[in-house]
Amino acid sequence: MNSAVIAPPAGSYYDATLKTHAIRILPADYLATDQPVALVTLLGSCVAACLYDPALGLGGMNHFMLPGGDVNDATSARYGANAMELLINDMLKRGARRQRLLAKVFGGGNVLSGFHSDPIGTRNAGFVVDYLRAENIRVVASDLGDNQARKVCFFVQTGRSLVKRLPATRDGVVDAERALYGRLARAPAAGTVELF
Structure with missing residues (x-):
């Protein structure tokens, strides 16, 4: 008998505080699973959408950095439209039903100084609310906006x-976001090479 070892x-x-196995979701990432884990992320101006199908015990989280989408790179979860589609499609492939999906959304804090007229956190928060409304996915909880960073734990x-x-x-959250947005500004606008 051949037994394959599946890498985590x-x-x-293992999160000793939560007393459970956990998986960190980094910026521009997403994950859907039915395993008994907590998905954990740290948000500043970014947004995390947590979706779940309560009938299946299946859930997922994304962590996007910018609203909208990128038609040149639909596989990049750093953009809200792409991150939402990637997460929803992954959950549907695993058996979730669109009409049963429920959402919880977090983040969108205006933690970066210098963005007063059109802050990225506000744009991200507005995007996720509008997107979910357009997709008829009910938001059952949210903690969006303000000027604070958040740590989010979601039990799928x-x-x-x-x-x-x-x-x-x-300052660690703010410094990390500034570095990420700086790398995005230097990344090529099109093509298959992404500097990160």
């Missing part, structure tokens, strides 16, 4: 979520 997904760890089998607002002085 990237970002897997139950849909339970935990949000911890982080102090506005937490």
Whole structure:
């Protein structure tokens, strides 16, 4: 008998505080699963949409950085439209039914200074709400906006979520976002090469 060893997904760890296995969802990433895990991410101006099908105990999370989409790279989850489509399609492939999907959305904090007239956090938050409304996916919980970063934990089998607002002085989140947006500004506008 040949038994294959399945490697745990990237970002897997045991979270002693939550007392469960967890998977970190990084910016421009998404994951759908029916395993008994918590999906965990850290958000500033980015948004995470957590979707689940309560009948199947199947859920997922994305973490997008910019609203809208990129027709040149539909596989990039850094854009909201792409991240939402990737997550929804992955869940549907695993048996979820669109009419049963429920959503919880988090993030969109205006943590970056210098973006006062059209802050990215506000645009991301508005995008996810509008997108889900257009797709007839009911939002059952949200924590969007303000000027704070958040740590989000989402238990995929139950849909339970935990949000911890982080102090506005937490420079690590702001520094990481500035670096990410700086790399995006230097990345090529088209083509298959992506500098990250």
